[in-house]
Every structure is written in C-alpha cells, then in structure tokens.
Amino acid sequence: MKRVITLTVNGLSCEVAVEPRRTLAELLRYDLGLTGTKIGCSIGDCGACTVLIDGVPSLSCLVLAMEVEGRDILTIEGLADGLKLHPLQEAFVEVGAIQCGFCTPGMVLTALALLEDNPEPTEAEIRRALSGNLCRCTGYQKIVEAVKEGSRKIQLEKKS
Amino acid sequence: MILPRFDYYAPTGLDEALSWLAEHHGSGVKILGGGTDLLVDVRGKIIPDQHRPRCQEHRDGPWLARYAPTESIEILLALSRITELRGIAVEVNCVRIGAMTTITDLERSPVVRTRLAGLWDGARQLGSPLVRNRGTYGGNLCNARPAADTAIPTLALGGRLVLASIRGERTVDHSDFVTGPGETILEPDEILKEVVFDLANDPAMGSAYLKLSNRKALEIAVVSAAAMVTFNSPPAEQGGIKGGVTKSARIALGAVAPTPLLVPEAGEALVGKELDSQSISEAARIAAGVARPITDHRGGDEYRRMMVEVLVRRVLMSCWERALAGTVEEAA
Ligand SMILES: Cc1cc2nc3c(=O)[nH]c(=O)nc-3n(C[C@H](O)[C@H](O)[C@H](O)COP(=O)(O)OP(=O)(O)OC[C@H]3O[C@@H](n4cnc5c(N)ncnc54)[C@H](O)[C@@H]3O)c2cc1C
Ligand code: FES
Ligand code: FES
Numbered sequence: 054m055k056r057v058i059t060l061t062v063n064g065l066s067c068e069v070a071v072e073p074r075r076t077l078a079e080l081l082r083y084d085l086g087l088t089g090t091k092i093g094c095s096i097g098d099c100g101a102c103t104v105l106i107d108g109v110p111s112l113s114c115l116v117l118a119m120e121v122e123g124r125d126i127l128t129i130e131g132l133a134d135g136l137k138l139h140p141l142q143e144a145f146v147e148v149g150a151i152q153c154g155f156c157t158p159g160m161v162l163t164a165l166a167l168l169e170d171n172p173e174p175t176e177a178e179i180r181r182a183l184s185g186n187l188c189r190c191t192g193y194q195k196i197v198e199a200v201k202e203g204s205r206k207i208q209l210e211k212k213s
Numbered sequence: 214m215i216l217p218r219f220d221y222y223a224p225t226g227l228d229e230a231l232s233w234l235a236e237h238h239g240s241g242v243k244i245l246g247g248g249t250d251l252l253v254d255v256r257g258k259i260i261p262d263q264h265r266p267r268c269q270e271h272r273d274g275p276w277l278a279r280y281a282p283t284e285s286i287e288i289l290l291a292l293s294r295i296t297e298l299r300g301i302a303v304e305v306n307c308v309r310i311g312a313m314t315t316i317t318d319l320e321r322s323p324v325v326r327t328r329l330a331g332l333w334d335g336a337r338q339l340g341s342p343l344v345r346n347r348g349t350y351g352g353n354l355c356n357a358r359p360a361a362d363t364a365i366p367t368l369a370l371g372g373r374l375v376l377a378s379i380r381g382e383r384t385v386d387h388s389d390f391v392t393g394p395g396e397t398i399l400e401p402d403e404i405l406k407e408v409v410f411d412l413a414n415d416p417a418m419g420s421a422y423l424k425l426s427n428r429k430a431l432e433i434a435v436v437s438a439a440a441m442v443t444f445n446s447p448p449a450e451q452g453g454i455k456g457g458v459t460k461s462a463r464i465a466l467g468a469v470a471p472t473p474l475l476v477p478e479a480g481e482a483l484v485g486k487e488l489d490s491q492s493i494s495e496a497a498r499i500a501a502g503v504a505r506p507i508t509d510h511r512g513g514d515e516y517r518r519m520m521v522e523v524l525v526r527r528v529l530m531s532c533w534e535r536a537l538a539g540t541v542e543e544a545a
Contacts, residue, residue, distance in 0.1 A: 054220075072218070073219060073220055073221035073289070074215065074216040074217065074218055074219055075215075076216065076252075079215065095256060096253045096256065097249055097253060097340070097343070097344055098431060100341070100343055103343060109317075109346050110342065110343055110346060111343065111346055111347055112249075112343050112344070112347060114252075115247075115248050115249050115252045115253070115347060116248065116347065117221065117245075117248065117252070117289075117291075119221045119223065119291070120223075120248075120291065120293055163342070163343070181342070181430075182342055184341050184342060184429065184430035184431070185340070185341025185342050185343035185344060185430060185431065186343070
C-alpha cells in the first residue's frame with residue numbers, strides 16, 4: 054500500500070505517495086522525473102545513483118524512499134544556478150572529464166561532498182573518495198583533474 | 214527491476230522496536246539496518262554466461278541464468294530512526310559502539326583509530342565510501358559473512374555483543390555469535406544493540422587488520438587477518454623488530470572457514486615471549502595450519518593458506534609498530 058512521505062529535493066519540499074519497496078533512485082526518476090540520477094546496477098557496485106542525503110553521498114538504489122522521510126536530498130539537477138553551471142560542473146566540462154556521461158552525476162555529487170569536507174584534497178584523497186563511483190569511459194585521470202580544477206574554481210569564487 | 218512487495222515499519226525507540234518484534238517476529242519479518250546487504254539480497258540475480266565458467270556452482274544451467282532472491286520479506290523493521298542505536302561512547306573502562314553506527318562513523322572516530330586500530334583498518338577497507346556511508350557496524354556483524362571486514366578485527370579485539378529483546382539483554386563474545394555463513398545465535402525477537410570493547414590499562418598494546426584483495430575498493434577479501442597484542446612493558450626498537458614481551462595476543466582470520474575464525478593456539482604461542490621475527494613466524498605458521506580455506510573464484514585453498522601465513526606475520530608486525538609508536542598509520 055502506498056504511503057505519503059515528505060522530503061526536500063533540491064531545496065523544494067515535496068510530498069509523494071510511494072510503496073515501501075520504492076527505492077530513492079526510483080522515486081527520483083519515476084515519481085519526480087529527475088532522471089539525472091542514473092541506475093546502473095541497483096546493487097551498490099557502480100555509484101551512478103549517488104545523491105546527497107543531508108550532504109552525505111549515498112547510493113540511492115540501496116535506500117528505500119521511506120527512509121528519507123523528512124530528509125534533504127540533493128541531486129545533480131539541484132547544482133546549477135539557472136543556466137549557470139556549478140563551478141565543479143564547469144570544471145568537468147572544461148577538463149574533458151565527461152564522455153558518455155552516465156557516471157557524471159554521481160561523480161560530481163561525490164566530489165562535491167569531498168570538497169565540502171576537504172576543500173583542497175590531494176590526488177590520493179580524491180581517488181579514495183571516488184573509489185565507489187565507476188567510470189567505463191574516461192580512465193579516471195580527467196575526472197581527478199576536474200576535481201582539482203573544481204577545487205581551485207570554488208576557492209576562487211569564495212575569494213571574490 | 215523493482216523490488217518485491219513488502220511492508221515497512223520504522224519505530225523511533227528501541228523499546229518500541231523490541232515490543233513490536235516480540236509480537237510480530239516470525240517468517241517474513243526482517244530487520245533493516247543500512248540495507249546494503251539486505252536490499253541486495255532481496256533482488257534476484259541475473260548471471261550472464263561470461264561470468265559462469267569461473268563460478269563453480271553456476272557452471273551448468275541456461276545461458277542467462279536467473280536466480281531467485283536469497284531473502285524473502287513481508288515486513289521490514291527499520292532501525293534507522295532509533296537514534297540511541299547510533300554512536301560511539303567512551304567510558305572509563307570501555308568503548309560502546311551502537312549497532313547503527315555507520316562504517317564511516319567508525320572510520321572517522323578518533324577513539325576507534327587510537328584504541329581499536331584493527332577495527333579502524335577494517336572500516337577503512339570495507340566496500341567503497343558510498344557503501345560505508347550507509348552500511349552499519351551492526352549490519353556487517355549480523356550478516357555474518359566469513360570475510361566481513363569489521364567482524365575479523367572485532368573478534369581479535371575481544372568485542373562483546375549486547376543482544377536486546379523484550380525479555381532483557383544478554384552479552385555474548387563475538388566468537389560465540391556467528392554459527393555459520395549468514396547464521397548467528399540471534400533469536401528471532403532479538404536485536405543487536407551495541408558492541409562493547411574493554412579498554413585494558415596495559416603499558417602498551419597494538420591491533421591491526423589486513424585484507425588481501427584484488428582491488429583497493431569494492432572487493433571481498435581473498436583472505437584477511439586481524440590481531441591484537443598487549444605487552445608487559447612498552448616494546449623498544451632494538452635493531453629491527455625486537456623487544457617487548459607479549460602479555461596476550463589474539464589472532465583472527467577471515468575467509469578461511471565458514472565463520473570468522475579465532476585462532477587461540479596462535480595467540481597463545483606468543484604469550485611470555487619476545488615479539489620478534491622468530492615468534493611471529495611461529496604464530497603465523499600455526500594460524501596457517503588451522504585455517505580451512507576453500508577454493509572458489511577468489512582464490513585457491515592452497516594459495517589462501519599461504520597468504521594467511523603472510524598476512525598474520527604482517528599484522529603482528531603492525532601491532533608491534535603501533536604499540537611502539539603509540540600512533541596509528543595505515544597498516545601495510
Ligand atoms: C557494493 C558493496 C560492497 C560491499 N563490500 C563489502 C566489503 O568489502 N566487506 C564487507 O565486509 N562487506 C561488504 N559489503 C556488505 C555490506 O555493505 C556490509 O556488510 C554492511 O556493513 C552491512 O550493514 P547494513 O547496515 O547495510 O546491513 P543490512 O543490509 O541492513 O543488514 C544485514 C543483515 O543484518 C541484519 N541486521 C542489521 N542490523 C541488525 C541489528 N542491529 N540487529 C539484528 N540484525 C540486524 C539484517 O536483518 C540483515 O540480515 C558490501 C556491500 C555492497 C553493496
Ligand atoms: S545503481 Fe546504485 S550503485 Fe549502481
Ligand atoms: S563517462 Fe562514461 S561512464 Fe564515465
């Protein structure tokens with residue numbers, strides 16, 4: 054039987070009726086139409102479904118919608134400011150860290166949470182933080198560079 | 214592929230959860246921690262042909278084999294809203310870790326890093342950061358896999374599990390908790406509440422956990438080993454590894470038996486001796502002799518047994534180094 058839950062998604066409060074078996078990934082994609090969150094494996098292996106729950110990078114395929122009642126969710130759609138991309142997104146574009154793009158939403162969100170915690174991570178710290186987000190295209194090098202570039206951009210923006 | 218249908222109940226207090234469980238336990242009721250094991254197991258599996266030849270149990274069968282879920286659920290009792298189950302409390306003589314404490318919480322806890330370093334090693338090596346953010350300590354222990362990355366150090370560190378039900382609480386050693394792969398002594402109306410570690414006032418102690426796997430992240434151990442060593446007097450550096458008489462030692466192995474395996478013989482062999490290369494090699498040989506690994510797609514039994522010897526040697530060195538330094542660097 055469906056139940057009504059309330060949660061905040063990208064700053065907007067919403068009420069959705071969902072079945073207990075609904076995962077957060079399904080809620081976002083099928084009930085809210087936020088298809089930026091990808092479902093690759095559904096079993097926690099790939100990280101394509103990563104979203105931030107109260108700022109913590111989480112596998113939305115392994116979290117039931119019921120479990121995020123009252124919580125604050127950030128998906129990739131919530132990052133840009135209108136048409137202006139977030140500096141970290143810009144960095145991914147400029148550095149060439151996106152090929153097919155399937156892993157990108159998860160990569161960006163995981164990296165964003167890392168930079169919140171640790172604004173100037175070392176390469177080893179970046180690789181460790183991203184180790185649950187798989188990419189079949191880029192070979193990771195460009196992604197690591199994009200996170201470094203993103204870190205620089207965010208610092209610059211803070212200063213100005 | 215959507216999940217099979219089930220119902221969901223999320224109480225906010227432990228007492229509420231226990232009374233509910235006392236009334237409803239039985240077939241189809243499952244406890245939900247972080248869900249990183251359970252929500253994987255409720256899905257069916259599809260194993261394409263290319264994976265089958267390495268995987269003995271699936272060698273025959275159709276080209277694209279489908280497997281029914283290993284768990285079937287009617288209702289989930291979710292523990293995520295019970296705040297009293299999450300957190301690490303340091304008391305005078307012990308540390309208490311709530312079952313719903315996440316693996317990331319363990320990894321970030323200063324007391325786990327300094328006083329329960331082996332558990333810190335295990336937390337850092339479990340799955341990936343995303344799995345650790347959600348997966349819980351209690352879930353890793355109750356799932357009871359022989360290679361569970363926090364279970365092996367918990368066993369070596371002498372962790373005691375507090376099991377709660379409406380009938381009261383009982384405390385059991387981790388060594389008595391797991392009875393087989395995926396099986397524990399938990400009664401159907403019981404919940405794992407917390408794990409307690411005594412903080413002994415020894416002059417020096419060290420603990421460590423090492424996992425052998427093919428990749429740095431997202432890998433189940435081929436074999437793993439944990440140890441805790443306490444010393445009668447602080448160990449001293451005297452040309453390589455020498456100095457420090459062992460007061461007690463506990464050695465535990467992962468992925469070499471149907472359950473996490475404590476090897477008391479190996480630990481006892483060190484008691485009263487200098488922890489030097491000779492005594493370490495001896496203990497490692499004993500541990501390798503007791504291990505009963507199987508052959509599967511992760512490794513052969515003979516290889517695993519050889520690696521047990523290597524890993525035990527290395528964790529013991531690590532214990533010694535940590536006891537000497539009084540600080541904790543990543544075990545290697
Ligand atoms: C991609 C991926 C990689 C992984 N890699 C590793 C790895 O490298 N090493 C490793 O050890 N594990 C690994 N795991 C397994 C899993 O993440 C851990 O075992 C985790 O700690 C389980 O915790 P949980 O809270 O998610 O458990 P859940 O899935 O919620 O529960 C697991 C089991 O324990 C029971 N349970 C949970 N909490 C309690 C409680 N308090 N009282 C009684 N019963 C309870 C549940 O009913 C269930 O049977 C991995 C999982 C995934 C998806
Ligand atoms: S879809 Fe969630 S980890 Fe792959
Ligand atoms: S860009 Fe294709 S998976 Fe990463």
